[in-house]
């Protein structure tokens with residue numbers, strides 16, 4: 257990535273088939289700065305915020321206020337990456353008007369450049385309206401955490417011919433509506449490959465195999481921050497063990513103070 261220019265949605269779209277794309281989540285100023293400095297093309301302020309930062313059991317309780325608070329911090333830290341705000345549960349499902357209003361808040365108040373929303377054909381009207389407001393949209397198919405109750409749990413998708421067919425149809429509908437990229441979460445790799453080949457925009461996989469156009473991880477899973485107290489997803493790769501390092505550092509500090517070694 258050119259270090260002086262900001263990544264844009266049209267550039268992400270144009271990179272399909274040229275080079276693998278990278279995306280990571282970030283939720284605060286220091287991690288946004290570091291992820292940005294590493295040259296990651298897209299930073300998602302994901303509603304996974306609820307799980308890995310706010311301590312909720314799912315993403316369902318996350319509010320627009322909480323998302324905007326974290327988006328603002330990320331926007332202050334990241335200078336090069338395309339910043340994507342994740343529309344939280346019930347911030348877009350109710351109506352086209354609600355979807356456009358909240359997408360607009362991500363840009364106007366949160367400093368984001370694009371928004372992501374979960375779902376397929378049922379949201380095409382909302383996606384078109386958000387695009388008409390000048391806001392790029394990223395889709396999200398497969399395992400949709402905001403639909404955990406409808407799916408009967410966090411289950412990998414695309415295990416039957418019919419579900420693959422449905423996902424391909426959804427992906428094509430979102431693509432034709434004008435999304436600039438599509439997250440495929442928890443999708444059988446063969447199905448993810450099929451979807452990737454069927455659409456014009458890049459697919460960004462998480463637990464969806466190696467044939468997607470790019471990859472995304474939740475930063476806290478990559479850094480090994482939460483693995484000491486909750487099980488990371490099986491597909492996640494820990495590139496560091498910061499949870500264990502933080503625990504050791506804090507214990508060492510405590511011991512030093514108790515033993516009058518610090519200050």
Ligand code: KIV
Nearest residue numbers: 281302303304439472
């Ligand atoms: O909320 C999130 O972090 C996401 C990613 C897992 C893609 O949606």
